[in-house]
Amino acid sequence: MTRPPAGTTSLAVELDRLEQIVRSLEADDLDLDAALALFEEGVNRLRNARERLATAQLRVRAVMEDADGTLSDTELDG
Amino acid sequence: MTLGLSQDVLSVSELAGAVKELLEGTIGPLWIKGEVTGCKAWPSGHWYFTLRDASAQLHCCMWRTYAQRAGRPPADGTSVYALGRPMLYEGKGEFQFSVQRLLPTAALGDQQLGLERVKAALAADGLFEIGRKRPLPPAPERVALVTSTEGAALRDIVTVTRKRWPSAILFVVDSRVQGDGAARELVAALRLVNRLDVDLCIVSRGGGAQLDLAAFNDEAVCRALAAVRVPTISAVGHETDVSLTDLVADVRAATPSAAAEIAFADAVDVRRQVQQLGGRLARSLGRRAELLEEQLARAGDRLEGAMDQRVAVLQYRGDRLGAELDALSPLRVLERGYALPRDRDGRVLRRRAEFVAGEAFSLRVSDGVVPATVRAE
Numbered sequence: 001m002t003r004p005p006a007g008t009t010s011l012a013v014e015l016d017r018l019e020q021i022v023r024s025l026e027a028d029d030l031d032l033d034a035a036l037a038l039f040e041e042g043v044n045r046l047r048n049a050r051e052r053l054a055t056a057q058l059r060v061r062a063v064m065e066d067a068d069g070t071l072s073d074t075e076l077d078g
Numbered sequence: 079m080t081l082g083l084s085q086d087v088l089s090v091s092e093l094a095g096a097v098k099e100l101l102e103g104t105i106g107p108l109w110i111k112g113e114v115t116g117c118k119a120w121p122s123g124h125w126y127f128t129l130r131d132a133s134a135q136l137h138c139c140m141w142r143t144y145a146q147r148a149g150r151p152p153a154d155g156t157s158v159y160a161l162g163r164p165m166l167y168e169g170k171g172e173f174q175f176s177v178q179r180l181l182p183t184a185a186l187g188d189q190q191l192g193l194e195r196v197k198a199a200l201a202a203d204g205l206f207e208i209g210r211k212r213p214l215p216p217a218p219e220r221v222a223l224v225t226s227t228e229g230a231a232l233r234d235i236v237t238v239t240r241k242r243w244p245s246a247i248l249f250v251v252d253s254r255v256q257g258d259g260a261a262r263e264l265v266a267a268l269r270l271v272n273r274l275d276v277d278l279c280i281v282s283r284g285g286g287a288q289l290d291l292a293a294f295n296d297e298a299v300c301r302a303l304a305a306v307r308v309p310t311i312s313a314v315g316h317e318t319d320v321s322l323t324d325l326v327a328d329v330r331a332a333t334p335s336a337a338a339e340i341a342f343a344d345a346v347d348v349r350r351q352v353q354q355l356g357g358r359l360a361r362s363l364g365r366r367a368e369l370l371e372e373q374l375a376r377a378g379d380r381l382e383g384a385m386d387q388r389v390a391v392l393q394y395r396g397d398r399l400g401a402e403l404d405a406l407s408p409l410r411v412l413e414r415g416y417a418l419p420r421d422r423d424g425r426v427l428r429r430r431a432e433f434v435a436g437e438a439f440s441l442r443v444s445d446g447v448v449p450a451t452v453r454a455e
Contacts, residue, residue, distance in 0.1 A: 011245050011348070012217030018355050025362030035363075042359045049352050053345060056245035060236055062227065063251050063274065071273060076227065076250055 011052055018045045098166040107163050107198065111183065112136070114158055117151040125151055129160060129175065140177040148180045157183045159191055161198060196297040197322060205304050205326050212309040212328045217343055218277035220247050224267045227252045230284035231313070231334035238335045243342035249274055255283035260293035268302035278341055279306050281323060282334045285316035294321035303327060313337035418442035
């Protein structure tokens with residue numbers, strides 16, 4: 001029940017990063033290679049955000065504590 | 079003159095002071111029950127009255143701040159519960175009971191009195207203070223929900239969350255929310271929340287025909303809620319119901335659905351934000367391309383048949399990404415007169431060495447492809 005691994009960051013984090021990228025590009029003080037790399041990252045994040053908005057499915061998990069105190073969670077039919 | 083006393087002689091003030099300290103230091107705020115007589119509301123706003131029962135009476139005062147909250151002075155003979163503390167009024171040598179709250183017993187069942195007791199205890203510990211309210215996370219992804227898996231509250235919250243912020247994960251910690259054992263289960267559930275990796279905790283139950291919110295007024299439940307590490311929302315019952323958990327939580331929601339609305343941004347707004355960011359991203363590269371164009375013009379770099387490597391890279395990458403996101407297409411560079419050379423396999427030709435004399439290649443221009451051949455030197 002820990003956070004998902006890096007690469008599957010939350011949408012909010014994704015959008016924050018995207019905002020940052022756009023600001024950097026708009027600032028016009030990067031060299032071309034850096035700008036292109038940022039642009040590419042931005043496009044990927046944008047696509048990722050769009051996909052997630054389009055396909056996100058709410059997950060509802062039931063959390064349970066076993067007799068030995070371990071926590072587990074299972075899909076709950078919402 | 080000898081008084082025959084073995085001890086030092088105290089002044090009146092000293093004795094009064096000692097009694098005052100003893101009285102006020104040891105008997106804390108407490109509830110007493112009695113009958114009001116002779117209540118006088120003074121122009122200053124303070125009330126003075128006597129509380130009595132069959133065998134004793136007590137002078138009471140209620141300072142303006144408290145009297146204002148109590149409404150109208152009680153009529154003679156009204157049976158009341160009074161919350162206060164004993165004090166010694168040294169100036170008159172009088173023992174008084176300083177009252178903070180006055181509740182007519184007729185208007186209150188035992189449950190209500192219990193509620194008032196718990197409320198006073200929690201207030202004394204500062205659990206209702208505005209200063210300890212935490213702001214909610216702007217975009218929670220992982221949210222703990224303490225409620226009954228059988229209840230309407232869960233259904234309502236799931237429905238609203240699905241509509242507003244479907245990328246969230248709700249971690250439901252099941253607990254009875256009414257009846258025997260509900261308070262104990264709520265405490266356990268709230269403690270369990272502290273072991274989860276979540277951004278926010280919602281504690282909720284729906285209203286019902288038989289509204290029973292007692293568990294949400296339970297002192298232990300309130301304290302467990304106050305101890306939750308992440309910000310909390312309490313949504314208990316209908317709009318008109320206010321429970322003590324509502325007062326302890328960082329935010330009170332009028333209903334379970336309202337809790338989800340408060341917790342989650344609306345995805346429609348987020349889509350708009352994504353749209354705007356996309357537009358800005360596309361324009362930002364457009365400006366890059368213009369700068370590049372100026373640089374190239376200045377350099378007078380006009381090699382026949384070959385493009386500047388940087389333009390090719392820009393175009394290649396832009397083209398690939400642009401195909402996926404039409405809004406972002408930087409193809410306008412081609413419209414300014416640049417062309418992208420590719421060999422027969424479609425590979426972009428970046429360097430002069432990649433052009434083989436006599437070989438055919440294609441030039442991608444703004445409105446199509448032009449077949450070309452490398453001239454022998």
